[in-house]
Amino acid sequence: MIYAIILFVITYILMLTLAKYRTYVALTSAAVFIISGMLPLNKIFGSIDFNVLLMIAGTMGLVQLFIDSKMPALLADLVMEKVPNVQTAAVALALFAGLISAFVDNVATVLMVAPVALEICKKLKTNPVPFIIAIAVSSNLQGAATLVGDTTAIMLGSYANMNFMDFFFYQGKPGIFFAVELGALLSALILAWLFRKEKQPIPKDTARTVVTDYVPTVLLVGMIVLLIAASFIPDKLDITNGLICVGLLIIGIIYTAIKTSDKKSIITIMKAVDLETIGLLFGLFLIIGGISHMGVIDAVAGLLAKLGGGNVFVLYTVIVWASVLFSAFIDNIPYVATMLPVISGLAANLGIQPTLLYFGLLSGATLGGNCTPIGASANIAGIGILRKAGYEVKTKDFVRIGIPFTLAAVIPAYIYFWLLYG
Numbered sequence: 001m002i003y004a005i006i007l008f009v010i011t012y013i014l015m016l017t018l019a020k021y022r023t024y025v026a027l028t029s030a031a032v033f034i035i036s037g038m039l040p041l042n043k044i045f046g047s048i049d050f051n052v053l054l055m056i057a058g059t060m061g062l063v064q065l066f067i068d069s070k071m072p073a074l075l076a077d078l079v080m081e082k083v084p085n086v087q088t089a090a091v092a093l094a095l096f097a098g099l100i101s102a103f104v105d106n107v108a109t110v111l112m113v114a115p116v117a118l119e120i121c122k123k124l125k126t127n128p129v130p131f132i133i134a135i136a137v138s139s140n141l142q143g144a145a146t147l148v149g150d151t152t153a154i155m156l157g158s159y160a161n162m163n164f165m166d167f168f169f170y171q172g173k174p175g176i177f178f179a180v181e182l183g184a185l186l187s188a189l190i191l192a193w194l195f196r197k198e199k200q201p202i203p204k205d206t207a208r209t210v211v212t213d214y215v216p217t218v219l220l221v222g223m224i225v226l227l228i229a230a231s232f233i234p235d236k237l238d239i240t241n242g243l244i245c246v247g248l249l250i251i252g253i254i255y256t257a258i259k260t261s262d263k264k265s266i267i268t269i270m271k272a273v274d275l276e277t278i279g280l281l282f283g284l285f286l287i288i289g290g291i292s293h294m295g296v297i298d299a300v301a302g303l304l305a306k307l308g309g310g311n312v313f314v315l316y317t318v319i320v321w322a323s324v325l326f327s328a329f330i331d332n333i334p335y336v337a338t339m340l341p342v343i344s345g346l347a348a349n350l351g352i353q354p355t356l357l358y359f360g361l362l363s364g365a366t367l368g369g370n371c372t373p374i375g376a377s378a379n380i381a382g383i384g385i386l387r388k389a390g391y392e393v394k395t396k397d398f399v400r401i402g403i404p405f406t407l408a409a410v411i412p413a414y415i416y417f418w419l420l421y422g
Contacts, residue, residue, distance in 0.1 A: 004038050004294035011287060023276045026283030033290035040293065047289025051158075052151050052333070053281060054242025057273045059108035061249040062223060064272030065216035065256065067115050068265075073209035076119035086126055086198035091191050093117050094134040098142035098184055102149045103224045106378035107277070109139040112220070114385045119209075124202065129391050133401045134191055136382035137370040141187060141409050143378075144366040145180040148227040152336040154241065156362050159340045160354070164228055176359050179416040183367070183409030190408045194401055215255055219248050277377065281333065288337050300342050312352060313422065316360050319343070320414050323364025324406065328371035336365050356421040363413045370406045373398045 011029040015022045033039040039047065066072065079096070083089045093113065101109040113135050121128035143150025147157045147164045156162065162170070168177045211217075226244045230236060237243070249269075256265050307318050319339075326335055339361050347354035369376030373383055373395060379402075383393045 001294045001296055001299065003036070004033075004291050004296055007032060007038075008287065008291050008296070023280040023283065026280050026287065028283075030283040030286035030290070033287060038294050039286060039290035043289055043293055044286065047292075048282065048285045049155070049337070051239045051242040052154070053278055054239060055105060055151070055154075055245045056107065056281070057278060058242065058245025058247075058249040059105055059223070060111065060273045061269050062216065062220055062245070062252055063108055063111040064269050065252045066112060066220055068268075069213040069216045070209055070211050071214075071217050072112065072115035073119050074211050076116045076123070077208045079116065080120060080123070080202050083202060085202060086124060086200045087192065087195040089120060089124075089202060090131055090134055090195045090198060091188055093120070093131060094138040094191055095184070095188060097135040098138040101139040101142040102145040102180075103228065104149070104220075106136075106139040106143040106150050106376065107381045109143075110136050110378045110381045110385070113139075114382060118385070118389060124200065126198070126200070127391075128389065129386060129393055129397055130195070130401060132382045132386050133379075133393070133398055134195075134405075136376070136378045137402055137405045138184070138187070138191075139378045140366060140370050140376045141184055141405075142180060144362050145177045148224075148241070150366060151333050152362060152366055155333075155336055155340065156358060158238070159344075160358055163232060171353075171355065173420050176362065176417075179359070179363060179413040180409075182412045182416060186412055187405045187408040190404050191401075194404070213259075216252060219252050223248050284333065285337070291338070292341070298345065300338070310350065312350065312356070313418065315346065315350075316356055316418060316422065317414075319357055320360040320364040320410070323361055324368030324371070324410055327365045327368030328375045332365040332369045332376060336361065339365070353421075356417060359417045359421065360414070363410065363417070367406050367410045367413070370402045370409075371399065372402065375402075 007029060011025060014025045018025060030039075034041070034044065079089060079092060083092050093116065096116075097109055097113040100112065104112070110132075114132055117131040117135055118128050121131055140150075144153055146167050147153055147162065153167070157166070167175045169175055223245060226248075227241055230240050230244060233240070253266055253269055256269065307315070323335070323339070340358075343354055343357045343361055347357060369379065373379050373393060379398070383398075386393055
């Protein structure tokens with residue numbers, strides 16, 4: 001077990017210090033786990049969450065179609081028509097991203113809304129960096145609101161056998177959705193304060209962008225509807241959500257091929273599927289499978305149980321704030337994948353329902369990712385968009401928004417869950 005822990009720690013240190021090579025580090029580490037026997041061959045397939053990989057791939061392709069249709073530019077025009085100044089525009093975009101992220105993967109949300117923000121900032125000749133950061137952290141927050149909002153929420157729903165409505169009302173009590181919205185309300189006030197100096201008026205005489213094709217928008221809306229509907233299907237295939245996203249992408253590709261008869265447009269869509277992100281997650285799933293097989297998860301459960309000292313409140317507190325801390329530096333997807341069975345074991349050992357600890361884990365891990373630029377995939381995606389547009393994001397630029405936003409969202413959720421489920 002000690003070798004698995006050492007390899008795991010080295011892997012994450014390298015991913016933090018060698019950001020450009022994270023995918024290669026993860027895949028190399030996964031290969032070492034397999035070759036060394038720490039992840040047996042018969043455990044490989046079961047360690048990979050193909051549903052998550054398919055969902056991300058399908059959504060990325062659909063978003064490229066969405067961008068090409070010029071719908072983001074039209075949405076930017078509509079936002080500018082409704083808000084009086086830059087401060088209000090920034091908060092409105094963040095809330096808009098949060099609304100979408102409650103039903104669509106966070107990375108996909110950032111990819112959809114960031115072009116809108118860039119268009120607004122381009123027209124207003126203002127710095128888009130804080131806009132995109134606000135969009136990313138808001139997307140991460142609202143991703144925990146519903147079953148289909150984020151990969152971690154999907155993982156919890158699958159592991160705890162929760163359906164879509166359980167996120168609203170669970171065991172006869174208000175669910176995690178309302179905790180997230182409470183945090184969203186307070187964090188919106190934080191964003192308004194952070195953008196308090198951005199009072200430049202927004203011109204109202206610009207012409208609206210003309211959308212060239214509404215089919216991509218229909219496909220994205222259809223994806224949301226189908227994902228919600230699928231959450232009510234009992235005993236469905238584990239890869240149902242992934243098949244929905246990829247299936248709609250295939251429809252989009254066929255439609256584009258028929259409409260344009262241009263191979264380049266199809267290649268553009270396929271290139272939008274970020275293979276580095278897919279490869280990173282693929283490697284991480286195998287690494288998690290390796291440390292699980294080697295008994296590391298059981299050891300972590302024992303350590304947390306000792307830290308909790310048999311006291312449920314202390315254990316809950318440790319899980320929430322440890323999740324915030326860990327997720328500030330490592331991607332929350334592998335962290336949640338690691339911790340779900342840990343929490344199940346802890347609850348069984350203490351003879352309690354795991355609900356409080358599950359919700360504490362999800363809120364802490366989801367919101368903790370907002371503390372740093374590398375804490376969540378949505379943050380990395382947003383920074384990547386800015387880099388392509390010619391803007392560099394310094395760590396201090398991110399934490400100036402991310403840390404106060406995180407505290408404003410985590411603290412009320414922490415109190416909320418204890419009062420209702422403690």
